[in-house]
């Protein structure tokens with residue numbers, strides 16, 4: 001049979017209506033929504049205090065498969081939920097017409113089209129990866145070649161508060177073997193003493209750029225070491241890299257960059273001042289860039305940590321799937337809210353238990 005005959009027979013065998021249906025078959029369907037997450041306790045750091053957070057949720061659907069993504073806009077980087085929503089809408093055509101199997105190309109185009117808006121990019125990246133995992137029928141940790149048994153213990157974070165509230169929250173976190181304590185104000189010593197009044201657990205401390213000079217940082221870090229603190233996160237403002245290097249040469253516990261380290265290109269210049277980096281999907285713009293960051297930091301001999309913002313199980317579970325790659329995890333953002341729309345990663349005695357379902361492995365809370 002020559003090619004012309006084959007085409008004639010094939011055309012006759014397919015009803016016209018079916019051809020129309022196929023021709024009209026839509027690409028991706030995109031749904032975008034801002035979801036208000038209610039905090040169990042008012043959450044205070046050196047930067048803000050609030051009782052709720054709005055995060056951006058998107059769903060990408062095609063071939064009967066839906067991929068869910070979430071991004072938590074970070075005020076520090078001048079982002080908010082409405083801006084994130086607009087950023088996703090600005091690439092709607094690109095997303096609905098793209099082939100999700102070519103997610104690397106889609107994310108490159110999103111990166112070229114959208115300036116900043118890392119939470120919006122994270123929501124798109126996570127939704128694409130959830131879709132890919134479901135399409136291939138594998139949980140995302142498996143897609144990335146990771147062993148879920150390597151997932152580290154996560155800390156539970158205690159925000160800045162009055163000593164009696166800090167003490168209460170510490171007692172409520174009895175199941176967690178390691179705690180992360182927020183400091184950075186004049187009340188630091190009182191906060192740590194309140195925690196130490198009720199537990200001897202290892203502590204990790206986050207100053208969120210709260211200390212303003214290098215001498216104060218050295219004094220406080222050396223005192224924290226005497227209190228059983230394992231490492232200190234972002235003691236000085238992000239732009240004080242030289243001062244942080246000075247501090248590093250005078251203390252013994254590791255210094256981890258958070259606000260100073262947003263994306264992969266930030267890491268090389270931090271190598272002399274910091275021992276490690278805190279990677280967050282909402283800063284990096286998703287799982288793919290987070291993987292790049294972890295690998296670059298490791299190749300430079302730095303410690304790696306995965307953190308999160310206050311967010312639902314969508315974003316936290318996405319980060320948890322990458323957690324077998326890192327030294328430290330601080331993935332408790334979903335545990336701080338009381339209206340999580342999904343279930344995903346679970347925590348047992350501090351250990352991250354990754355879901356076994358395809359993609360992110362999320363189930364919807366009714």
Ligand code: MG
Nearest residue numbers: 206208233258
């Ligand atoms: Mg931090």
